[in-house]
Amino acid sequence: MRKPLLHVLAALLLSGCAGLDFRYLDEERSDLLRLEHKPQYPPVRFCVFSDPHFFAPSLWRGSDGLDSHTAYKGKMFAWCEEILVETVEMVLAEGGDFLIVPGDMTKDGAVQSHEAMAALLETIAASGMQVFVIPGNHDILNPHAARYSGNDVVPVDHVTPGEFAAIYAPFGYGSAIARDTASLSYLAEPVDGLWLLALDSCTYGGNLDAGRSFTDGAFCQETVDWIEEILIDAVWQDKAVIAMLHHGALEHYPGQEIYDDSYVIDDFEAIARMLAFYNVRVAFSGHGHAQDIAMRTWPDEGKFFFDVETGSLLTFPSPVRTVHIDRSGRATIRSLFVEDVDGFGDGGVAFGDYARSDIFRSAAHLVFHKMRQFFVGEETSMIVADQVAEAFVAFIAGDEQRPEGEIFGRDGGGLIAWLIELKRRDYVEGLWTDTPPADNDVVIDLNSGVWN
Numbered sequence: 001m002r003k004p005l006l007h008v009l010a011a012l013l014l015s016g017c018a019g020l021d022f023r024y025l026d027e028e029r030s031d032l033l034r035l036e037h038k039p040q041y042p043p044v045r046f047c048v049f050s051d052p053h054f055f056a057p058s059l060w061r062g063s064d065g066l067d068s069h070t071a072y073k074g075k076m077f078a079w080c081e082e083i084l085v086e087t088v089e090m091v092l093a094e095g096g097d098f099l100i101v102p103g104d105m106t107k108d109g110a111v112q113s114h115e116a117m118a119a120l121l122e123t124i125a126a127s128g129m130q131v132f133v134i135p136g137n138h139d140i141l142n143p144h145a146a147r148y149s150g151n152d153v154v155p156v157d158h159v160t161p162g163e164f165a166a167i168y169a170p171f172g173y174g175s176a177i178a179r180d181t182a183s184l185s186y187l188a189e190p191v192d193g194l195w196l197l198a199l200d201s202c203t204y205g206g207n208l209d210a211g212r213s214f215t216d217g218a219f220c221q222e223t224v225d226w227i228e229e230i231l232i233d234a235v236w237q238d239k240a241v242i243a244m245l246h247h248g249a250l251e252h253y254p255g256q257e258i259y260d261d262s263y264v265i266d267d268f269e270a271i272a273r274m275l276a277f278y279n280v281r282v283a284f285s286g287h288g289h290a291q292d293i294a295m296r297t298w299p300d301e302g303k304f305f306f307d308v309e310t311g312s313l314l315t316f317p318s319p320v321r322t323v324h325i326d327r328s329g330r331a332t333i334r335s336l337f338v339e340d341v342d343g344f345g346d347g348g349v350a351f352g353d354y355a356r357s358d359i360f361r362s363a364a365h366l367v368f369h370k371m372r373q374f375f376v377g378e379e380t381s382m383i384v385a386d387q388v389a390e391a392f393v394a395f396i397a398g399d400e401q402r403p404e405g406e407i408f409g410r411d412g413g414g415l416i417a418w419l420i421e422l423k424r425r426d427y428v429e430g431l432w433t434d435t436p437p438a439d440n441d442v443v444i445d446l447n448s449g450v451w452n
Contacts, residue, residue: 020270039446044096049099050102059110059112094322114167118170142213178230194242199219200245202214241280242282244284250272252307260288272305282306291397293333311398316393321335329446330445335398400434
């Protein structure tokens with residue numbers, strides 16, 4: 001389950017890189033960057049899906065462990081293969097120059113899962129469509145890599161950073177025109193004149209010592225320096241640049257930094273401003289499992305930036321985005337959804353309805369049990385759990401519309417329930433607040449920042 005729900009009652013805080021130095025902010029060093037560079041976008045079409053969390057069937061099929069260990073996790077692991085197969089068919093039907101996948105390729109970083117995921121991507125690459133990936137927080141040095149044997153969890157080999165780059169060599173790493181030595185970030189040129197800056201924002205270095213995979217994202221100074229050198233080269237070589245990273249480069253609802261800080265990259269405001277300064281006007285992210293597009297403007301500097309987050313394939317609404325940038329710099333973004341998969345049959349229930357019900361139940365279950373741990377009454381806990389779950393599901397689907405009436409309240413419950421309401425009302429209000437632009441279908445002018 002996504003960590004936002006845990007923040008209903010508690011927050012997990014982890015420090016990342018701090019005190020970063022940005023060349024573009026240094027008056028003594030930034031004179032050469034004061035060129036009024038306006039990137040000319042070549043016409044391009046591409047697809048985006050994110051957070052497939054693939055779990056190789058060889059690691060769980062035939063075992064009772066899948067249900068017992070993944071219940072109420074908010075991801076449809078039992079259908080991961082069928083969802084990915086359907087997604088591949090959707091991408092092939094849409095076509096385009098390339099596909100990007102902003103991380104969390106696997107459930108828990110098992111070698112078998114990565115190899116199986118790469119085999120599915122090869123089906124797309126075989127059509128002539130390029131594929132570019134980056135790691136997510138689940139993918140590398142994950143101590144939870146395991147298979148299920150009956151009800152037992154049996155550790156299996158996880159991948160190292162080098163092994164990740166080797167497995168996904170056909171999908172960005174093998175054809176990169178530049179690589180960062182401090183991370184798995186790289187630069188590609190999928191279409192002449194367009195650079196794709198693929199940024200590794202994950203902090204997996206301490207996973208094995210800690211016995212868990214860290215959710216936070218951060219860039220160290222060496223990676224920031226590398227990014228700026230790449231973007232300076234883009235100015236001089238007259239290249240348009242788009243970026244992708246696993247973590248959000250902007251907040252995707254009001255107060256996300258407070259309630260959900262590990263889903264935006266550390267120093268996100270400075271990172272976003274840096275990208276915008278060099279005219280990287282759009283980045284594609286994942287991690288938060290939500291269909292949401294956020295924007296930030298710096299009117300005094302004439303700069304703007306869009307962060308296009310794409311939801312997880314294993315979580316409602318199982319989205320795939322298509323992007324078409326024309327010669328005028330107009331980006332048309334459309335969203336498709338996995339609405340059916342092979343073999344699904346649940347008493348006449350549509351797959352989309354099943355998916356929505358699955359994430360709602362998971363969210364409500366987690367909130368309910370967290371409140372009960374604080375001795376809140378059962379009835380009050382059920383009311384609050386349903387309210388939070390409804391807001392959460394609306395947020396991840398995108399283009400949320402705040403309903404009339406009370407969206408977060410309680411019926412009695414005593415002092416503890418009152419304190420929870422006091423602390424978490426802003427969180428629920430934030431989930432219901434859809435900041436511009438539109439989330440699923442939108443046209444953005446990458447020259448002016450105007451959208452419709």
